Every structure is written in C-alpha cells, then in structure tokens.
Amino acid sequence: MTTTRTATPTRPGSENGGAHVVGAATARCPASHVFEMAMEPVDVHVAKARRTTATVLKHWSLPETQAEDARLIVSELVSNAIIHGSGDVRLRLRHDSHELRIRVTDDSTTPARRRRASAAGLGGRGLHLVASLSLRWGVADGGRTTYAVIPSLTEAPPCRRATQSSAEPTC
Numbered sequence: 250m251t252t253t254r255t256a257t258p259t260r261p262g263s264e265n266g267g268a269h270v271v272g273a274a275t276a277r278c279p280a281s282h283v284f285e286m287a288m289e290p291v292d293v294h295v296a297k298a299r300r301t302t303a304t305v306l307k308h309w310s311l312p313e314t315q316a317e318d319a320r321l322i323v324s325e326l327v328s329n330a331i332i333h334g335s336g337d338v339r340l341r342l343r344h345d346s347h348e349l350r351i352r353v354t355d356d357s358t359t360p361a362r363r364r365r366a367s368a369a370g371l372g373g374r375g376l377h378l379v380a381s382l383s384l385r386w387g388v389a390d391g392g393r394t395t396y397a398v399i400p401s402l403t404e405a406p407p408c409r410r411a412t413q414s415s416a417e418p419t420c
Contacts, residue, residue, distance in 0.1 A: 281345035325375035326353035360392035
C-alpha cells in the first residue's frame with residue numbers, strides 16, 4: 250500500500266485551529282483512494298472539512314456535481330458530530346470505481362437520527378439533506394459513525410506498477 254498526503258491541514262494547537270491529517274492512502278487494486286483527517290470538535294472545522302474535501306475530490310478528478318453533493322454531506326455530518334457528538338471528529342473519504350463513501354466518526358454512542366424540523370427552527374434538516382443527496386446513509390460502529398454513499402460518476406484511476414521490479418501494484 251502506498252501512503253501519500255493529499256492535503257495539508259495543520260496539527261492541533263497550531264495557528265490554523267487544530268485540524269490535521271491522520272493519513273491519506275491509495276490502496277491495492279481494484280483502484281481506490283482513501284483520505285482521512287481528524288479535528289477537534291470546533292465549529293470552524295466544518296468549513297475546513299468542506300474545503301479539504303473539495304481539494305481531495307478535485308485531486309481525485311471527481312465531477313463537480315458529485316463533489317458538490319459530497320461537500321454538502323460532509324458539512325452536515327461533521328456539523329452533527331460537533332454539535333451532538335463527543336470527542337474528536339474523524340472524517341474518512343473513500344472513492345473506488347463504484348462509489349464515494351463518506352464516514353464521520355466521534356466518540357458518542359448515540360446514533361444520528363432524522364428528526365422533524367419545525368417551520369421556524371434552524372435545525373432538523375441535515376440528515377434529510379444527506380438522505381436526499383446520497384444513494385444510502387446509515388449509522389455504524391455502535392452509533393459512533395455516520396456514513397453516506399454517493400454513486401461514482403467516474404471511475405477511480407487504473408492501477409499501474411510503481412517500478413518494473415515492484416510486485417505490488419499502486420493505484
């Protein structure tokens with residue numbers, strides 16, 4: 250497996266507020282891309298997660314319509330984790346030839362759930378938006394992770410050999 254950094258958020262305690270890359274990797278064939286980052290549960294990290302997602306998806310050459318849906322889903326899931334969860338928030342993006350999977354994890358075991366929004370209320374619409382933009386969404390890891398899946402509109406890049414003598418394909 251080849252490990253590369255695809256974005257450069259900063260480490261906690263830096264002047265940029267505490268978001269940092271946990272790791273970004275490309276996996277063995279079939280071709281797939283994975284990006285992960287962790288952040289402290291602070292409101293400013295919603296925008297950072299959205300911008301970082303945009304950068305990563307552009308690097309992966311995803312179409313703009315799919316990338317826009319992903320940015321909105323990331324905003325909603327990271328916001329929910331910061332507001333309703335506990336502990337650090339972790340974002341994971343995985344793209345392969347079939348789908349883009351977005352996972353947001355925190356330390357709370359209370360699962361995300363849709364709720365009815367009032368006409369005057371500001372909240373209660375996020376997971377409805379996630380459901381309408383994704384192929385499917387749900388909760389995993391005993392309530393700690395909320396995920397959404399967007400069908401791929403493009404295929405992940407094909408695998409290639411890193412060197413002539415390398416036995417491991419890289420993607």
